[in-house]
Amino acid sequence: MLNENAKYDPKSAAESNTELGINYMRQGRYAVALDKLNKALEQDSKNPMAHTAMALLNEHLGKKTEVEPHYKKALSLEPDNSATHNNYAAFLCSQGRMAEAETHFQTALANPLYKTPELAYTNAGLCAVRFNKRNKAMDYFRKALQHNPNIARALYQMAELYEEQGAFTEAQAYYRRYIAIASQTPQSLWLGVRIARALNDKDAEASYALQLKSRYPEANETYQLKQSEQIYY
Known part of the structure; x- marks a missing residue:
């Protein structure tokens, strides 16, 4: 039985819709994921995870112009999130913006609390390969393999x-x-x-x-x- 006296909490609702959106995205159900993430941002426009998820979804959907604003917003809300810096850096690299990508990879890796630095090292290596920086790439891949x-x-x-x-x-x-x-x-x-x-x-x-x-x-x-x-x- 529903508690009719329970107060509606938009932040909590946004977190739930963000989680649902991410799960639907993992299943390849992008239309439903988009709906859930849009709802999450309507409920709480300052949810950094919702912005990050929306950036990733827009990448999958090929909506390139709608990716970067969400990454920037997510990082303005949560500047120490290494996973977001890593994802944003990978996107920047895909757009041919290696110097900017490198900055975000390094920011991600500078965080001693980052649990999966091997992901940023690997992505940084792939970015270096893309720009024919072979020696730099090998250095990044070695560091990734040292961690995992x-x-x-x-x-x-x-x-x-x-x-x-x-x-x-x-x-x-x-x-x-x-x-x-x-x-x-x-x-x-x-x-x-x-x-x-x-x-x-x-x-x-x-x-x-x-x-x-x-x-x-x-x-x-x-x-x-x-x-x-x-x-x-």
């Missing part, structure tokens, strides 16, 4: 960056760590082929090549593999 040795994206990127440099033994070490915890993709199988080929590991090369051809026959990486076989053999 099982960050698949960081392991993969380290394997790929070492392979690009011709440091195939190091590339293989990171690659093996990657495939131990992550599912193979066309990109990772093609990387495995290249590393194994460089190290003259015929068994591994044949295994990765067979998986790539059988599991992903239409992938661009499979085409690259077939083209390379015509030249290599």
Whole structure:
């Protein structure tokens, strides 16, 4: 039975709708998520989590001009939230604004209470790769793996960056760590082929090549593999 004397608390209602919005967004139910987050902001326009969630949702929906105002509002309300700084930095990087992104990554990482710095280090590394800052990227990925040795994206990127440099033994070490915890993709199988080929590991090369051809026959990486076989053999 409802308590008719209970007072309506808009802040509490906003928190509930924010939580619902985030859960719907995770399920891919973006229209419902948008409705819940709009309600949350109507109930409490100073809820930083609602603004952050709305920024992320607008990114998913491709509404680029509506992303940044929500990040800025969230950070004005909660300037020490490292997760928000990390998310905002990743968005800025996607928009080609590396210097601004770097500032927010560093702000996130400067917070000693940040529970998952490996996420910011990984995103900062991906941003550096995007702008062809290979050495800086590797430094970020190493730091991410120091905090959490099982960050698949960081392991993969380290394997790929070492392979690009011709440091195939190091590339293989990171690659093996990657495939131990992550599912193979066309990109990772093609990387495995290249590393194994460089190290003259015929068994591994044949295994990765067979998986790539059988599991992903239409992938661009499979085409690259077939083209390379015509030249290599």
